[in-house]
Amino acid sequence: MATKSSFHFLIAVILLVSIFLTLVDGTSDMWKFSEFFSRRQTSWxxxxxxxxxxxxxxxxxxxxxxxQLLxxxxxxxxxxxxxxxxLLDDKARYITEMDVPELVAGMKNGLLTAVEVVxxxxxxxxxxxxxxxxxLEIRFDEAIERAQELDAYFKEHKRLVGPLHGIPVTLKDQFHIKGLDTSMGFIGWIGTFEGEKGTGKERNVESELIRELNILGAVPIGKAPETNNNILGYAFNPYNRNLSTGGSSGGEGAMQALRGSAFGFGTDIGGSVSMPASFQGVFSIKPSAGRISFKDTANTGEGQEVMPTVVGIMGHSVDALQVIIKSLLSLKPWLHDPYALPIPWRSEKEYNPRNELGYKPAFGFLANDGVLTPHPPISRAMEIVKEALANKGHQLIEWDWPHHRETLEIHSLIARGDGCPDVYEAIQLSGEPFAPEIANLFPNGKPxxxxxxxxxxQVVSRMKEYRERYLDYWTATAEQTGDRPVEAIISPVTPYAGVLPGKFYPSTYSSSVNVLDYASVVIPVTFANKDIDVVSPNFRALSDEDSMNMNEYDSEIYHGAPAAVQLVGRRLDEERLLSLAQLVVEAxxxxxxxxxE
Structure with a gap:
């Protein structure tokens, strides 16, 4: 027995000496063992x-x-x-300051080429x-190559490929584009198809929206991240980097603020397009479910269809939003996506109240939801819009709906009722830590x-009943206008002109829109001003929660942040809502x- 043990000991010594010698002379890869263990610890x-x-x-x-410049x-x-x-040359500066309608006109008239624009x-x-x-994803080379093809087509046929010919677009990284990863910010999804390997789908799937954009002539140039992720880190607001870009389509919101593309797409289930648009001072539309195709788009909570995630658009004018959604609907997405509603773009004559001679649309005016009092810049933005519309002779009806808080619970239970196991599994693939914004979803580190x-x-039934009560209230406003119900509601997007990282409080101003499946358009109004936007000494908090919210506001820190409002329209009423939004902008x-000014 002793002889056998001695033999094993001798073998171990020989192996150790061998490893030492190979480490010294560098003739072996054994030195990689330490690197391997290091890589295991920090692989994500x-x-x-x-x-x-x-x-x-x-x-x-x-x-x-x-x-140094960086x-x-x-x-x-x-x-x-x-x-x-x-940082730009004169030509690039000139082109990137143009909006979608101007860019299309320039290429149609031959004054611009798609290559120049892209x-x-x-x-x-x-x-x-x-x-x-x-x-998160860049495709500049492919985009310029596609622009060359568009220019060749225009040269041969003397017409544009489609209404979005040569228009550069960026998208939140949920939309699949062939040749690119779709990670949604999950490290474990990099190089996979939604976390799975060996499916043959890796970098080989195209979302329905991308198919439509290609037909229309738009040119995807890249994909933007979630507001906070472990790949790129935190996306700060380019107007004021004390603040967040807002979530979850914050990366796309910041890209629009910096005009890195002519327009962009995000996704929204609780204000995830509207909030970033408002925080970054750009326009957006969040339509009702089914107006824009979500087919073959990566998502979490995919089986939740009673309050589904929708595609939203960010851009630089109401005109641009209208051109984009009208173009998408012209392709009849319902022929390719069973969940896209067969509703084509409806005639502007029928769905544009401004065409009615002598008619002045009335608006609901929601200054405070009774839960969280808007910060001073948002209250001032609301008053500016109120005065602008009143100057044009429009009625503004106080929106006295006392049940906004209900939407917070309904929204949370529907959107997170499954415990978010798919999010947990996606994070576990790499071993990356939870971003602070979602850590609360996983108490004790588990779903x-x-x-x-x-x-x-029961929650779904409660949502249905809430929608019925809300519609009844809306319809009853005809008694106050003396004519017909209000056409749309003017409200804050959130109580904040931006958010300090980690200081976000859920808001009914955004959650209610998704619970109701209403459409909303964000309209930039002004900017926070430290000399004007101060908390009134007469402010009385509605609750401890409201007090905490207002205590987070600091006029010095928020100075320069965009302040916006949203125009909320009834379900599937996007055409009318966009025409009303243009009316508000003109006022x-x-x-x-x-x-x-």
């Missing part, structure tokens, strides 16, 4: 780092910002407007990404128990012009 960080480096390699060398940009409070524009926006997007980490089916059905422009 390495995968994220490799993804960032691969992305950076897709940016042309002459678009890479100098380290450092300067990353330390500035604001990088919108003049700062990012000064290249200019790709360059600006490259700068935006380097300054703010806003692209909550799902809501039992009978209880879930605002006249109001500001009268003040010399």
């Amino acid at each position: 960080q390495l995968v994220a780092s490799e993804k960032r480096e691969a992305n950076l390699a897709k940016i042309p060398p002459d678009w890479i910002l100098e380290p 450092e300067d940009g990353r330390t500035r409070l604001s990088i919108v407007g003049d700062y990012i524009e000064d 290249t200019a926006f790709c360059k600006r997007a490259a700068y935006a990404h380097q300054l703010s980490n806003l692209l 909550r128990a799902p809501l039992p089916l009978p209880e879930y059905q 605002l422009n006249d109001y500001k012009a009268a003040l010399g």
Whole structure:
């Protein structure tokens, strides 16, 4: 027995000596053992780092910002407007300041080429990404190649491919584009198809929306991240980097603020398009479910269809939003997506109240939901819109609905009632930590128990009953107007002009829109001003929760943040809502012009 033990000991010594000698002379790969164990411990960080480096390699060398310039940009409070524009040449600056209708007209008249337009926006997007980490996926080369094809088509046929010919677009990283990853910010999804390997679908699936954009002539140039993720980090507001971009389509909101594309798409189940648009001072539309196709789009909670995630659009004018949604509907998406409603773009004559001679649409006015009092910049934005419409002779009816708080519970139980096991599983694939914004979903590091089916059905019944009561209240406003019910409601998007990271409180202003499945359009109004937007000494909090919310507001910190409102329309009434939004914009422009602004 002793002899056998001695033999084993001798073998172990020989192996150790061998390993030592190979480490010294470098003739073996044994040195990689220590690196291997290090990689095991931090594998998610390495995968994220490799993804960032691969992305950076897709940016042309002459678009890479100098380290000193990059450092300067990353330390500035604001990088919108003049700062990012000064990085561009005159031509790129001129093109990227144009809106969708102008760009289309320029290419149709032969004054611009698709290559010029796409290249200019790709360059600006490259700068935006380097300054703010806003692209999980980059496809500049492919985009410029597609622009060349569009120019060749125009040269041969003397017409545009479609109504969005040559228009650069970015999208939240939920939409599948062939040749690109779709990670949704999950490290474990990189190089896979929604977390699965070996399916043959990796980088080989195309969302229905992408198919439609290609037919219309639009050119995807990249995909933007969730507001906070372990691949790119936190997306700060480019207007005021004390603040968040808002979630969850925050990366796309920031890309629009920096005009890295002509328009963008996000997804929304609780204000996830509307909030980033309002925080970044851009326009958006969140339609009712079924108006824009969600087919073959990555998502969490895919089986939840009673309050589904919808596709929303961000852009720089109401006109642009209208052109985009009208173009998408022209392709009859319901022929390809069973959940797309067969509702074509409806005639502007029928769905545009402005066409009725002498008719002045009335609006509901929701200044305070009775849960969270809007911060001073938002209250001022609301008053500006109120005065602008009153100057045009429009009635504004106080929206005195006392049941807003109900939507918070209904929304939470429906959207998170399953305990979010798919989110948990996606995070476990890589071992990455939970982003702070979702850590509360997993107490003790595990998903909550799902809501039992009978209880879930009760919540759905409660939602249906809530929708009925709300519609009855809306219809009854005809008694106050003396004519017909109000056409739309003006309300805050959230109580905040931006959010301090980690300081977000759920808001009925956004949750109610999804619970009701109503459409909403975000309209930028003004900017927070530290000399004007201060908390009144007469402010009395509605609750401890309201007090905490207002205590988070600091006029110095919020200075310069965009302040917006939303126009909320009834279910599936997008055409009418967009026409009303344009009416509000025109009233605002006249109001500001009268003040010399």
